[in-house]
Amino acid sequence: MTEIIQVCELTKTFRVLERQTGWSGAFRSFFHPRHKLVAAVKNVSFGLKPGELVGYLGPNGAGKSTTLKVLTGLLVPTSGQVLVDGQIPWKNRTTYVSKIGAVFGNRSTLWWDLPVMDSLEVLQAMYQVPTHRFKENLKRFNHLLELDEFINTPVRSLSLGQKMRADLCAALLHEPKLVFLDEPTIGLDVVAKQRIREFIRYINREQGTTILLTTHDLSDVEKLCERVMILDHGQLLYDGYLEELTNRFEGERKLNVLFSEEYADIQVEGAQLLQRDGRRAIYAFNWRILSSSELIRRILSEYKVDDLEVRRPDLEQTIRRIYEEELLLK
Amino acid sequence: MKRLIVLYFRLISIQVRSQMQYRFSFWMEVLSTMLLNGSYFLALYLVLQQFETIAGWRLGEVAFLAGMVELSFALMDMFFSGFDPDAFSPFVWKGSFDQLLLRPLPITFQVLSSRFVLRRLGRIMEGLVIFIFALILTDVPWSALKIVYLFMVLISQVIVYGALFMVGSTLTFWTVKPIEAVNIVTYGGTEMMTYPMNIYPLWLRRFFTYILPFIFMNYYPALFFLGKADPLGFPVFAPFLAPFAALVVMFLSFKFWKFGLRHYQGTGS
Numbered sequence: 386m387t388e389i390i391q392v393c394e395l396t397k398t399f400r401v402l403e404r405q406t407g408w409s410g411a412f413r414s415f416f417h418p419r420h421k422l423v424a425a426v427k428n429v430s431f432g433l434k435p436g437e438l439v440g441y442l443g444p445n446g447a448g449k450s451t452t453l454k455v456l457t458g459l460l461v462p463t464s465g466q467v468l469v470d471g472q473i474p475w476k477n478r479t480t481y482v483s484k485i486g487a488v489f490g491n492r493s494t495l496w497w498d499l500p501v502m503d504s505l506e507v508l509q510a511m512y513q514v515p516t517h518r519f520k521e522n523l524k525r526f527n528h529l530l531e532l533d534e535f536i537n538t539p540v541r542s543l544s545l546g547q548k549m550r551a552d553l554c555a556a557l558l559h560e561p562k563l564v565f566l567d568e569p570t571i572g573l574d575v576v577a578k579q580r581i582r583e584f585i586r587y588i589n590r591e592q593g594t595t596i597l598l599t600t601h602d603l604s605d606v607e608k609l610c611e612r613v614m615i616l617d618h619g620q621l622l623y624d625g626y627l628e629e630l631t632n633r634f635e636g637e638r639k640l641n642v643l644f645s646e647e648y649a650d651i652q653v654e655g656a657q658l659l660q661r662d663g664r665r666a667i668y669a670f671n672w673r674i675l676s677s678s679e680l681i682r683r684i685l686s687e688y689k690v691d692d693l694e695v696r697r698p699d700l701e702q703t704i705r706r707i708y709e710e711e712l713l714l715k
Numbered sequence: 716m717k718r719l720i721v722l723y724f725r726l727i728s729i730q731v732r733s734q735m736q737y738r739f740s741f742w743m744e745v746l747s748t749m750l751l752n753g754s755y756f757l758a759l760y761l762v763l764q765q766f767e768t769i770a771g772w773r774l775g776e777v778a779f780l781a782g783m784v785e786l787s788f789a790l791m792d793m794f795f796s797g798f799d800p801d802a803f804s805p806f807v808w809k810g811s812f813d814q815l816l817l818r819p820l821p822i823t824f825q826v827l828s829s830r831f832v833l834r835r836l837g838r839i840m841e842g843l844v845i846f847i848f849a850l851i852l853t854d855v856p857w858s859a860l861k862i863v864y865l866f867m868v869l870i871s872q873v874i875v876y877g878a879l880f881m882v883g884s885t886l887t888f889w890t891v892k893p894i895e896a897v898n899i900v901t902y903g904g905t906e907m908m909t910y911p912m913n914i915y916p917l918w919l920r921r922f923f924t925y926i927l928p929f930i931f932m933n934y935y936p937a938l939f940f941l942g943k944a945d946p947l948g949f950p951v952f953a954p955f956l957a958p959f960a961a962l963v964v965m966f967l968s969f970k971f972w973k974f975g976l977r978h979y980q981g982t983g984s
Contacts, residue, residue, distance in 0.1 A: 399982065459813050461980045475980060483819035492810045494817070498733030507729070508723055511818055 388432035389563060389595050390456065395429045397451050398422045399684060425451040426491060427619040428465075435562070438589040440606035440627075441599040443616035445454045450615070451598040453567050456597070457487045470563060483512060487559035488552050490568030497657035501551045502536045505558060512559035519558060526554045529584050546577030553584060557594075564588070565663050566598045570605055603700045617708050631703055639696040640668045640680060645689035653683050664691075719824055726828040734833045741834065748837030756781055756845055759909070763932065770914045771943075775852025780937050781909040782846030787872035788905050789838035791880070794873065796830040800883035800893035800935075801871050806940075807979075808891060822976065826884075855940055864955075868936045871961035875932055876905060878961075878968035885968075885975035888982075901928065908933045921948075931956040 403419040404410070426448040433439055443449045454460040455467060458474035458481050467474055472481050478618065488494075495504040509519045527533055530550040535543055543551065554638060556564065570578045586609055588594045600606060606613055606627065613630060615623040623630060640656065644664045652658060655669040670680055677695045684690060735741055759781065763774045772780075796802065803826070806812050815825040855861070883897035902928065912920060912934040923929040931953060938945055939954035
């Protein structure tokens with residue numbers, strides 16, 4: 386299948402004013418402003434196939450939003466090629482944006498003083514959505530997002546989660562086959578996050594919508610995406626399956642053991658005893674060298690055990706390691 | 716096109732409805748705008764009570780100048796609210812402008828329909844009162860053609876002031892904050908037009924003739940309507956340049972706006 390998003394060697398540099406310290410510095414920079422070039426995104430290449438749901442991860446300032454702004458046509462890159470559904474995003478803006486959907490987590494596209502329903506109707510007119518399609522979509526989204534409870538409330542009185550639900554609905558009413566979501570769960574509580582995730586999964590799985598999702602909430606990614614791209618300092622550090630990522634980086638696993646009695650010596654060959662507290666002990670082991678089952682067999686052969694639990698390091702730790710050590714792998 | 720017009724009225728009515736939500740405070744604001752702007756003219760009125768004329772212009776004639784400017788500027792301030800640099804600059808840095816760019820409609824249309832400050836009605840009414848006052852004090856032999864041209868002058872002025880708003884807003888793509896110098900030209904320039912232009916020094920008159928053709932927008936049309944002689948010796952067609960000047964200024968501003976948009980797409984800040 387041909388790719389719906391093709392990004393090749395995308396680079397975006399900004400000219401920023403270099404601040405100089407102190408009064409004399411402020412004076413100097415007023416008359417002789419010094420600029421420096423900052424690359425927000427450097428040589429980023431990737432592609433998305435139709436129907437994919439990809440997580441775009443990175444700490445603040447990594448270049449996620451810049452990439453998304455280029456993909457939605459808001460920014461023209463410094464160099465590189467971008468082709469989205471056969472179109473260059475920053476050319477023919479009006480035709481392009483009518484085919485995509487975009488939600489930027491911390492702003493709303495809805496009218497502040499208007500009830501949600503009225504806002505949606507205005508957008509219907511703007512995107513020229515036929516009335517029967519509009520009604521059908523609204524009914525379906527309403528079911529998933531439970532908009533009914535606040536559909537006649539002005540946007541200004543909505544909670545953050547309700548606003549996001551309304552915005553998601555607004556971004557999808559014109560049935561875009563490609564959707565960009567920038568931090569869709571930012572600032573939301575667990576229940577609201579869950580509902581948003583379910584909706585995202587629905588439009589991806591049931592409607593086949595291609596979705597590129599930026600987030601720094603890793604549970605979003607764990608629950609939604611098979612594939613992730615990790616960006617830091619404007620460079621793509623990783624692009625591949627989430628599972629592969631965890632497999633590759635979580636060489637070290639942990640085994641929590643609850644012994645039946647307190648043994649004097651509980652050292653096991655091939656595993657490192659990390660912590661010991663009465664009958665409880667935590668071992669660290671590299672599962673590539675020593676498999677979980679082998680370790681458990683060794684323990685069970687020497688001790689009596691009440692409970693065992695193998696723990697994989699969570700994704701957050703893995704990602705942090707990637708950022709910190711800049712483990713570049715392709 | 717028809718679709719855009721329908722949409723325009725719909726978007727404007729959203730603005731109007733939300734601004735009318737608190738009816739009492741709305742009308743109070745209209746009234747206070749009316750009185751505040753009216754007080755400026757009152758000062759002028761009191762001065763003219765003392766001196767009778769300014770450079771040969773009597774009270775009714777100055778009221779004609781002032782009424783036209785007040786009326787057209789206030790109309791512009793209402794219809795071009797979206798391009799008001801003071802509102803446009805936060806609109807950009809808060810990211811609302813990006814939201815407009817994500818919608819499949821011409822961006823100029825969207826900015827124009829994004830804001831509509833209804834309480835400018837106060838100043839519109841004030842301008843209207845002054846203008847009616849001028850009509851009572853002067854006796855212009857009105858004809859159908861003159862009335863048509865009067866409306867053309869009014870619209871031309873709205874367009875020229877709107878063009879200034881556009882330039883001011885475009886500049887905020889570079890400066891983030893609105894530039895005070897632009898406000899001086901917009902608000903100061905229109906203030907100057909409430910007086911007969913021949914009272915100003917030559918350099919200033921030149922500025923408002925060749926750089927910014929304000930002199931043709933109000934002063935010359937007024938000379939024509941009021942049947943006054945031209946003390947500056949411009950060609951006889953000078954009173955009829957207003958619509959052309961307006962179109963040229965708007966055309967150039969629009970080009971600049973488009974240029975600014977391209978710059979914005981390059982920096983996105």
